[in-house]
Amino acid sequence: MKSVVARSLYEYWTNLRGRRAAPERNxxxxxxxxxxxGDTFILEALDRQTYSFRLAGTRICAAYGRELKGRNVLDFWSGKDRESIACLLAAVVEDGAAAVFGLSATNDRGQIMPVEVIFLxxxxxxANHxxxxGCFAPMDQPYWLGLYPVVRQPLQSLRLIWPDEKPAFLLNSEKVDGTHGRAPVRHEPPSLSIDRSRPAAHTLPGRTFRHFRVIEGGRAD
Structure with a gap:
């Protein structure tokens, strides 16, 4: 995770859940x-093709120039990108995975803003998951954000983080200080991490990401 917003939300969620796969909504x-x-949202999983916004932060709504409550998040994409996000959401809901992905948020003038999004x-x-x-975290703050709405957001990268692993930034924050006698941190198996630099297909059980390249291995179990 690269953005401060995404890291902050992930750490908060991790602290809430403790040793559980996921915390309770309440x-x-x-x-x-x-x-x-203002950068966070909550989705309701209704079925595999419907994930409606229950809540959406003011900065997210401003980025899209409209209220998002009640809208299906999958409607922000079409074609293979929509298929990939649907697979990602299924892994979150059915397997308890966390997901992080990169977007190129683009307005109708062709101006692009890199964004990091997480699903937790x-x-x-x-009821399970x-x-x-989640959060919508721009990697910078262009002058046009909130002035010219985002109209498309092609995917650039995807990553799944399984319930029994920690991302590198959390592992780094827990590294042993030899003078304090702490137990060493156990490094978990690597997550699925894929990007769009070279088209390919990758399959999870029952799920396929058709247009991303695998960067590092999936869950080792």
Whole structure:
């Protein structure tokens, strides 16, 4: 994860869940993430093709020039990109994976803004992962953001983080300080990480990412 917003939300979610695969929806406290609240959203998983915005931060709505509540997040893409995001969301809902991906958010003038997005599973009323906490984190703040709406956002990279692993930035923050006698951090198996620099197909059980190249191995189990 590259953006401060994405890292902050992931760390908050990780602390909430503890040793569980995912925290409960009612454990999420807006006051605890007030600094990034405008960049966050919550989705409701209705079926494999419908993930509706329950909540969307003010900065996200401003980026798209409209209120997003009630809209299906998959409608932001078409074709193979839509298929890939649907596969990603299925992994979040069904397997409890976290997901991070990169976009090239583009306005109708052709101006591009790189964005990092994360999906994090939440339990809701005892049901497994029917809510998804996420953020829309621009990597910079161009002058046109909020002035000229984003109209398309082709995918540039995808990554899945399984429930039993930690991303590198968290592992680095927990490295042993030899003078404090802490136990060494166990390095978990690498996540699935793919990018768009060379078209290819990659398959998870029951899921295929048709237009991305694999960068490093998937779950080792």
């Amino acid at each position: 454990e999420v406290d807006p006051a605890a993430i007030r600094g990034i609240l 599973p939440l339990r809701h009323q005892g 029917t809510r998804i906490l």
